[in-house]
Amino acid sequence: MKKIIKLISVTLTLCVFITPAMAERVYTKQDPPRELTPDQAANAAANYQKYCTLCHGDDRQGHVNDHAPSLRSKSLFESGVPHSILRPLSYGRQGTAMGGYLDEVGGPMTLDETWDLTYWLFWQSGAERIELSENPIEGDISRGEVVYQQNCASCHGKDGEGITAPALGNQSALAHNKDEFIRYAIEQGRDGTPMQAFADKLSAADIDNVTAFIRSKASDWTMEKMALRALPTPDEYVINPQNADPDFTLAEGKFVSSEDLYAALQAKKKMVLLDTRVTSVWQRAHIEGSIPFPYYSELEDKVVDLPKDVQIVAYCSCPRAAAEYVIKQLADLGYNKTAVLYEGVFGWMNMGYPVTRAEGAIEEDAAAAAH
Numbered sequence: 001m002k003k004i005i006k007l008i009s010v011t012l013t014l015c016v017f018i019t020p021a022m023a024e025r026v027y028t029k030q031d032p033p034r035e036l037t038p039d040q041a042a043n044a045a046a047n048y049q050k051y052c053t054l055c056h057g058d059d060r061q062g063h064v065n066d067h068a069p070s071l072r073s074k075s076l077f078e079s080g081v082p083h084s085i086l087r088p089l090s091y092g093r094q095g096t097a098m099g100g101y102l103d104e105v106g107g108p109m110t111l112d113e114t115w116d117l118t119y120w121l122f123w124q125s126g127a128e129r130i131e132l133s134e135n136p137i138e139g140d141i142s143r144g145e146v147v148y149q150q151n152c153a154s155c156h157g158k159d160g161e162g163i164t165a166p167a168l169g170n171q172s173a174l175a176h177n178k179d180e181f182i183r184y185a186i187e188q189g190r191d192g193t194p195m196q197a198f199a200d201k202l203s204a205a206d207i208d209n210v211t212a213f214i215r216s217k218a219s220d221w222t223m224e225k226m227a228l229r230a231l232p233t234p235d236e237y238v239i240n241p242q243n244a245d246p247d248f249t250l251a252e253g254k255f256v257s258s259e260d261l262y263a264a265l266q267a268k269k270k271m272v273l274l275d276t277r278v279t280s281v282w283q284r285a286h287i288e289g290s291i292p293f294p295y296y297s298e299l300e301d302k303v304v305d306l307p308k309d310v311q312i313v314a315y316c317s318c319p320r321a322a323a324e325y326v327i328k329q330l331a332d333l334g335y336n337k338t339a340v341l342y343e344g345v346f347g348w349m350n351m352g353y354p355v356t357r358a359e360g361a362i363e364e365d366a367a368a369a370a371h
């Protein structure tokens with residue numbers, strides 16, 4: 001008799017565990033965040049245009065450069081507001097083309113502006129916020145890895161390094177995103193993007209397992225505080241001003257290879273190196289001698305101290321989009337002795353060429369950098 005009762009109770013327990021797990025989850029709605037004043041909204045829209053369209057697109061559609069994600073999918077704004085939007089926007093995803101825009105880390109936006117842009121993106125998306133738990137998701141990591149390799153690795157990379165899709169194993173992404181946010185993306189997909197919903201392709205348990213597998217890639221990484229450097233002054237713009245020109249052979253008339261640039265730097269040739277990324281990432285690490293010349297600069301003011309007769313080399317991490325954008329604008333202002341670093345700065349680093357790092361900045365995951 002005792003045995004039968006035990007059997008019944010085991011069966012019941014199994015039912016209780018299996019039934020809700022297989023069912024589609026039900027989420028509670030959460031109140032929307034504050035509305036923006038017309039001034040705040042106009043400023044946020046202008047900031048979006050100035051800083052974000054290069055990669056995320058004019059209409060927030062994403063995938064314009066470097067597979068930057070959509071910033072209008074409902075699923076992202078249902079689950080990610082504020083922190084999964086605010087944090088990458090403020091601090092960046094280290095080792096990817098997504099840099100930090102908050103002034104505290106050397107970016108161009110104030111704290112209020114980063115919040116307003118987060119909420120502006122939310123209101124533009126038309127999404128309704130849902131409640132997500134802060135709790136970790138329990139799952140079978142080794143089973144999750146099998147699911148991951150079968151269903152996810154083709155886009156997100158074997159080790160989560162990102163290929164055509166975000167680097168899920170990226171340490172700053174893992175630090176910024178809670179388990180439920182990751183799980184929600186897998187279950188619901190990202191509407192309007194190549195990320196499909198897995199709710200009816202994987203069991204709820206396997207969605208948990210793969211979430212647990214992704215989480216298992218997190219080390220106890222935290223963002224290190226680093227002191228900001230003083231920006232170079234105009235008299236420091238030209239490297240080796242007394243020496244000869246590098247005389248590059250440019251592929252397609254505009255690209256210089258990392259190999260040739262390194263050789264020219266070693267030979268102490270005269271050059272100007274423009275780092276066209278958001279300035280916060282120049283603060284973290286840059287090619288020695290480069291000056292911050294972000295893609296969103298007001299060029300008319302910026303070029304005053306930039307000589308026209310010196311070889312200019314521009315680079316970014318996307319791997320070329322921002323640099324090409326700047327070089328094109330410089331051409332309109334009469335600068336023709338220009339080149340773009342073909343492999344970008346991540347390519348440069350992956351080839352083993354040196355960069356100058358901020359004090360306290362640890363070496364970034366080169367795997368993610370390959371992305």
Ligand code: HEC
Nearest residue numbers: 051052055066068069085088089096097098162166167318
């Ligand atoms: C140089 C290209 C580039 C620019 C400019 C850029 N981003 Fe990104 N952004 C990316 C990439 C690439 C990723 C994904 C990185 C990864 O995780 O692999 C990303 C990720 C994000 C994410 C995380 C999205 C998600 O699905 O988790 C947010 C939010 C974001 N960017 C907001 C912004 C905002 C706002 C701006 C303008 C202030 C901006 N980005 C400018 C390239 C860029």
Ligand code: HEC
Nearest residue numbers: 062069070151152155165166182185186190193194195210
């Ligand atoms: C066909 C390619 C493809 C496959 C296969 C794929 N994804 Fe994605 N995934 C993407 C793209 C592209 C994005 C970014 C979408 C966007 O623009 O917002 C994404 C976004 C995500 C995000 C959100 C990341 C963030 O920071 O917001 C998660 C989590 C994710 N995928 C997990 C998975 C998992 C787990 C699997 C396998 C079960 C998987 N994906 C399969 C292409 C893919």
